[in-house]
Amino acid sequence: MANKFSKVVNKINKGPASLRPFLLTKVFNSQVKYAKTSNVKLLSVTNSAVELKIENKKRVQNHIGGVHAIAASLLAESATGIVFGMNVPDSHVPLLKSMKIEYQRRMVGDLTAHATLTEEQITQIETQDKGDMMVPVSITDESGQQPIECFMEWAWVAKRRD
Incomplete structure (x- = not known):
């Protein structure tokens, strides 16, 4: 099932491989x-898999020079939200229901x-018509x-008609 976002992504994915990351990021x-x-x-980005990266640069660093915990959470939320959102019909809206982040050790360098x-x-x-699911992210x-x-739990519900 195609939605507006997936149509744009699919169009970008038909273009030159060297331009895809730049264009996907821009969109x-x-x-x-x-x-x-x-x-x-x-x-x-495809309808079943996504790969994202955040570089360990000053704008996202914590006090010890690693990627800040919230920036890492943003990366996880973005990755799961994109792959989930690629499949939600335009008549519905994706919603993050819950997120659980367990920090195991200090992060080293860039994160993927x-x-x-x-x-x-x-x-x-x-x-x-509606539902929820855990969307795995590594x-x-x-x-x-x-x-x-x-651990990211996403839901989809019909858009409100005003």
Whole structure:
């Protein structure tokens, strides 16, 4: 099922591979201002998988020079929200229901987030008028390890008619 956002993404994905991350990031950051402020970069987006990155730069650092906890949370929320939002019909709205972040250890360098949906989850979004689900996300740092565990629960409901 295509929505406005997925149509734009699919069009970008048909273009040159070298331009995709730039264009995907531009589109997303034009709509999500806080992601633009934090310089979240979209590396790849499909209806079932997303890869995002946040660089360990001064604007997102904490007092010990690592990526700030809230910037890491933004990365997780953005990754899950994008892959989830790719599948929610235009007649509905995606809503973050809950998030749980468990910090395991100090983050090293840049962070990369991978969020995915299964075919069963996509079918559920397409066929049910409303519902909710956990959207898995994995965040790794430059060491290749997962410094945090993130659990994001998303819901979809019909848009209100005013």
